[in-house]
Amino acid sequence: MYNAKSLYQKRAGANSKEVARYSRFIFNGHFIIFLSIAFGALMLQYSQLLKALPDGIDYHLIIAFILALTTLAPLRTYFREADQVFLLPYEEQLDDYIRNSIVGSALRRGILFTVLFVILLPLYHAGEYFSIHGAITAYLTGVIGIGIGLLLRFYFLKIGVSNMSVNILLFIVLISGIYMSLDGSWFSGLAALIMLLGLLLLVRNIAEHRVYPWETLIEYEKDLTQQQYKLINMFTDVKGLKDNVRRRAFFDFLLKDRVYNHEGMFLFLFKRNFVRSKDAFWIIIRLVVIGGLIIWLVHQPIIAAIIGVFMIYIVVLQSSQFYKQQAYQLWPQVWPVAESKVVEGFQKFLRQLSLVVTIVVAVIYIVLYPGTFYYALFFFAIMWWTNQQVMSKLKKRMVLLKD
Numbered sequence: 001m002y003n004a005k006s007l008y009q010k011r012a013g014a015n016s017k018e019v020a021r022y023s024r025f026i027f028n029g030h031f032i033i034f035l036s037i038a039f040g041a042l043m044l045q046y047s048q049l050l051k052a053l054p055d056g057i058d059y060h061l062i063i064a065f066i067l068a069l070t071t072l073a074p075l076r077t078y079f080r081e082a083d084q085v086f087l088l089p090y091e092e093q094l095d096d097y098i099r100n101s102i103v104g105s106a107l108r109r110g111i112l113f114t115v116l117f118v119i120l121l122p123l124y125h126a127g128e129y130f131s132i133h134g135a136i137t138a139y140l141t142g143v144i145g146i147g148i149g150l151l152l153r154f155y156f157l158k159i160g161v162s163n164m165s166v167n168i169l170l171f172i173v174l175i176s177g178i179y180m181s182l183d184g185s186w187f188s189g190l191a192a193l194i195m196l197l198g199l200l201l202l203v204r205n206i207a208e209h210r211v212y213p214w215e216t217l218i219e220y221e222k223d224l225t226q227q228q229y230k231l232i233n234m235f236t237d238v239k240g241l242k243d244n245v246r247r248r249a250f251f252d253f254l255l256k257d258r259v260y261n262h263e264g265m266f267l268f269l270f271k272r273n274f275v276r277s278k279d280a281f282w283i284i285i286r287l288v289v290i291g292g293l294i295i296w297l298v299h300q301p302i303i304a305a306i307i308g309v310f311m312i313y314i315v316v317l318q319s320s321q322f323y324k325q326q327a328y329q330l331w332p333q334v335w336p337v338a339e340s341k342v343v344e345g346f347q348k349f350l351r352q353l354s355l356v357v358t359i360v361v362a363v364i365y366i367v368l369y370p371g372t373f374y375y376a377l378f379f380f381a382i383m384w385w386t387n388q389q390v391m392s393k394l395k396k397r398m399v400l401l402k403d
Contacts, residue, residue, distance in 0.1 A: 004096035011078035022232045041303040050126045059127045060182040063120045068175035071145045072167050073109035075153050077101045079221045084214035102150045109146050131184045138181040141189035145174045148196045158207040266345025287315050292364045305375040308361050309382045316354045316386040358383040
């Protein structure tokens, strides 16, 4: 029989094992090489930035903004839909469970906060004003704020306050405390924590005698689980990921070249499902936007080219997951068409999508670095190579499934 502590540890351990299992597929040899190159390029650019910081920029505000965003930790309770029935009689004994979930969530986010703080500390040191006391106070404000914020998040959920409102409140209070601490006003960080503690006591008194909002907590955990799956799905296929669909009428012109025969039907269906997919479509858009911003920010042609190659590799890799989401559904199986036509249709879809993305990234690079425009040829080379690798593995998998 599980008690509250062991039940949380069992569920947290199961989630960790699931993430570790997917990590083995994500961090393969090619991806590790690209990550190493990208990390080295960014660190080189960062070191060059520290040697000659541009004037007129409030670096304390930038650091405070990044750190304050990091303090907005999600509360992972791992509650399941059946818990509102089976754990309902033990609601008064769940304090230990919630306490363990808060501690576990705080430790995970505290590690991330510490890593980012260490990375940003040289930027703070290279600025016009540096104070060791300010750095220590900003760090403690963020770390303690993570714990208080998680407690506040639970009690606010208990009384029905939206998660977005909690994020806005925590962000405003903590960014002001961290920013003023970096500017040398160490007592401002303490004031921010005192404010959060006072609010915590008030909300705790309000929520103390209220029952658990099971539907709210379970829905919140479902959203966090889907976000975790979406992040993993950017690199490998994930079981249990739900994709929402909506029509985007402004993209209907992309579907006018539909061909109702064995050769063109699956190309059309892959395109149609992609432009109407909520998750897959916006993941690609976000990757392209992020890649373009990084290429613009680095101000180094070679590093920007490496980042462009890396982003195209990731986009093609992510697009390959769309086949697994669609081709194993019912619609490719009910039509009297050979399975090879499904693969051929997806191959055409992947080529068209990756070509469009590569052209967009290449245009961004050429506009920003016209003197080294020929580096953009590497974008098309990596696009072709990654397409070949993806389709080769996909065809081998189809053969294995037949066996």
